[in-house]
Amino acid sequence: MDARVVDRSPGAPGLLDRERIVARAGFNRWLVPPAALAIHLCIGMSYGLSVFWLPLSRALSLGQPAPAACPEMGFLTALVTTTCDWRVSDLVLTFSIGIVMLGLSAALFGGWLERAGPRKAGLAAALCWGGGFLVAALGVFLHQLWLIWLGMGLIGGIGLGLGYISPVSTLVKWFPDRRGMATGMAIMGFGGGAMIGSPLADMLITRFKGPDGAGVWQTLALMGAGYLVVMLCGAFGYRVPPAGWRPDGWTPPAAGNRMITSGHVHLRDAHKTAQFWLLWAMLCLNVSAGIGVLALASPMLQEIFGGALIGRPDLGLAQLDAGQKAQVAAIAAGFVGLLSLFNILGRFFWATLSDRIGRKLTYATFFALGCVLYAAAPWAAGIGSQALFVLFFCVILSMYGGGFATIPAYLADVFGTQFVGAIHGRLLTAWSTAGVVGPFVVTAIRQAQVDAGVQGAALYGRTLLILAGFLAAGFVANLLVRPLAERWFMRPADARSGGAVAADPSGSFGIGRGGPTPVALLAWAAVGLPILWGVWITLSKALILFR
Known part of the structure; x- marks a missing residue:
C-alpha cells in the first residue's frame, strides 16, 4: 500500500466535512499558516472599530456646526431614534459586546469546532464577521443603533470567537515541532488586522463622504463583502493532518521533559484541573x-x-x-x-x-x-x-x-x-x-x-x-x-482517528516536505503584502514621536 491516507468514512464526504480536508501525500504544511492569517487579519479589525465612532456620531448633522443631539435621550430611545445623532459612548458598546461574545462563542462552540473541523468553523466565522458588517451597514443606512449592535457586536462577536480559535488546533497539529511559532504567526494576524483595516476604513470613508452622508455605511458594506471573500479563501485553504502524522525527521520530545505531555486530556475534564x-x-x-x-x-x-x-x-x-x-x-x-x-x-x-x-x-x-x-x-x-x-x-x-x-x-x-x-x-x-x-x-x-x-x-x-x-x-x-x-489523560484507544488510517510507518505520509513552492509563495504574498502596507502606515505615523 502506498503512503496515502485511506478514507474509512461511509459514503463520499461533503465539501465541508472534516474527512474531506485530511491532507494527502505531497501537501505542503506551510500553506496552512497563510489560511489562518487570512482569517485573523480580517477579524483583527475588531481592534480598529473606533475609526467609525466619530463619523457616526455626526451622521445626521454632517456639515452642521453642532450635532443633532437629544439631551434627554435614554437608552431605549438611542436604539431606535432616527432624528438624533448617536453618542460615542453608545457606539463604543459595540466593541464591548463583540469582545464578550468572542469569549462566550469560543467557549460554547469550541467542542463543535473539534468535531466539525476548521473549515466549517472558518466558514461560520466568515458568514458572521462579514455578514455582521453588512448588517451594521444597513443599521447605519437606516440610522438604527440596534442593528449596529446586532451586526458588529452580537453576530460579529460570534465570528470573532470562531475565527480566533479555528486555526489553533490545526496549527499545533501541523507544527508539533514549532508550536509557539505556528500559533504566533496566526495570532500576530489578529493584532495586525486593525493596522491594515483602520487606515483602509479611513481612506474609504474619505472617498465615500459627501453632502448626503458620512460615507460609513458604504465603507462597512464594502469591507464586509471583502472580509467575507478573504475569510472564505482562508477557510477553504485549511487542511488537517492524518492521524499519526509528524514532520519528516522529527521525533517527539524526550520523556524527561515533563512540561510537554505526549497524552491528551478530554475537553470535559480540562476545566476540572487546577492547571x-x-x-x-x-x-x-x-x-x-x-x-x-x-x-x-x-x-x-x-x-x-x-x-x-x-x-x-x-x-x-x-x-x-x-x-x-x-x-x-x-x-x-x-x-x-x-x-x-x-x-x-x-x-x-x-x-x-x-x-x-x-x-x-x-x-x-x-x-x-x-x-x-x-x-x-x-x-x-x-x-x-x-x-x-x-x-x-x-x-x-x-x-x-x-x-x-x-x-x-x-x-x-x-x-x-x-x-x-x-x-x-x-x-x-x-x-x-x-x-x-x-x-x-x-x-x-x-x-x-x-x-x-x-x-x-x-x-x-x-x-x-x-x-x-x-x-x-x-x-x-x-x-x-x-x-x-496521569489520571487526567485519555487512553490511546479513545483518541479520534480522524477518519483515516496510516499506511506509512515513518508517520510522515509524504506530507509537509519540501521548500517553498509557487503556490505557497503566492499564498504568503497574499497575506504578507497587506501586513507590510500596514506596518509602513503605522511607522509613518509613529515617526512624529522622534521629530
Missing part, C-alpha cells in the same frame, strides 16, 4: 494589565509630559493653547501606533522564542520583566525621560501580545493537542473578563487621582504600581503550574 484555572488567571492578569494601558495610552502620555512633548517642558497640558494641544495629540497618536506595532511583533517574537526556552520560562519573563518595567515607568516619567518611558511601554505591549500568542502552545504542552482548540476557547473567557477589569481598574484609579488634585508625572504612578501587582500575582500562578497527573 486550567492557573493558566486562566495568568492570561487574565497579563491581559488586564496590558489592555488597561492600551485604553489610556494617549491621555497618559499627554498628561504626564504635557508641553515637554513639543519642547515646552515649562507648560502642563492644561496650559497649552488649542494649536499646541493638537500637536501633543498627534504625538500621542504616534505613541499609540508604536504600541500597536510592538503588540503585533511581540506575538511572533515571544511565541517563537518559547519553542526554545519553554512556555513556563517565557511567561515567567513576561511577569517578572513586566513588573520591573511597570514599577520603573513612574521613575522614567519623574525624570522627564520620554525615550525611556516609550521604550518601557513598547516592551510591555510586546509581552501583552506575546501572552496571547504563547498561551495556545502552553495549553497544548499541558493538555495535549486532541482538544486544544476547544480548551483554548474556554480559556478565552479570561480575555472577556480582562476586557472589563483592566480598563475599569485603570480608569477608576486615574479618576480618583484626578479628584485628589494629582497632576503630571504623579497622576499614573499608583495605577502603574497596581498593574505591576497584577503581574506579580501572575508570576506566582505560573510558578504553580505543574504537569498533570
